[in-house]
Amino acid sequence: MxxxxxxxxxxxxxxxxxxxxxxxxxxxxxxxxxxxxxxxIAALYRAKCASCHAADGSGNTPAGKKTGVRDLRSAEVQGQSDAVLYNITAKGKNKMPGYEKSLGADKCKELVAYIRKLKP
Ligand code: HEC
Known part of the structure; x- marks a missing residue:
């Protein structure tokens, strides 16, 4: 009771x-x-890429300004082929680290597709 x-x-x-x-x-x-x-993939982008490229892709972060990233939504960046964007994401370029080893090829591909969908 x-x-x-x-x-x-x-x-x-x-x-x-x-x-x-x-x-x-x-x-x-x-x-x-x-x-x-x-x-x-949005969470992965925010965790791994947004420090330099910003959550919206603008590159408007202290690290982005320091490394001189271009706006991922810009015509210059979007005008490049998936293969080029994939290669930079996977293998890196200058100050951009490569992510193929840590994330795997599939995630790198998904990240490129995600970047394609970022809207200004
Ligand atoms: C330490 C800062 C940093 C981080 C973190 C970073 N990037 Fe970058 N990224 C750069 C820089 C710097 C460039 C420009 C490279 C160049 O052209 O010299 C770049 C370029 C790029 C480009 C090509 C854009 C262009 O200007 O043609 C893509 C696509 C890209 N990054 C995707 C990603 C993805 C996806 C991630 C997360 C998995 C990521 N980046 C994380 C610094 C970074």
């Missing part, structure tokens, strides 16, 4: 904690398992 107000409080807190974690599991579990590729 329930003996005290404190015990009731504990039970309520416990029940809340259980239902909250169930909700968290149900809402986060499936979407992560489905691995929404677009979101993954």
């Amino acid at each position: 329930i003996r005290s107000v404190n015990q009731v409080k504990k039970l309520v807190v416990l029940a809340l904690a259980i239902s909250l974690s169930a909700v968290a599991f149900l809402t986060s579990g499936p979407s992560q398992a489905a691995g929404a590729p677009v979101q993954d």
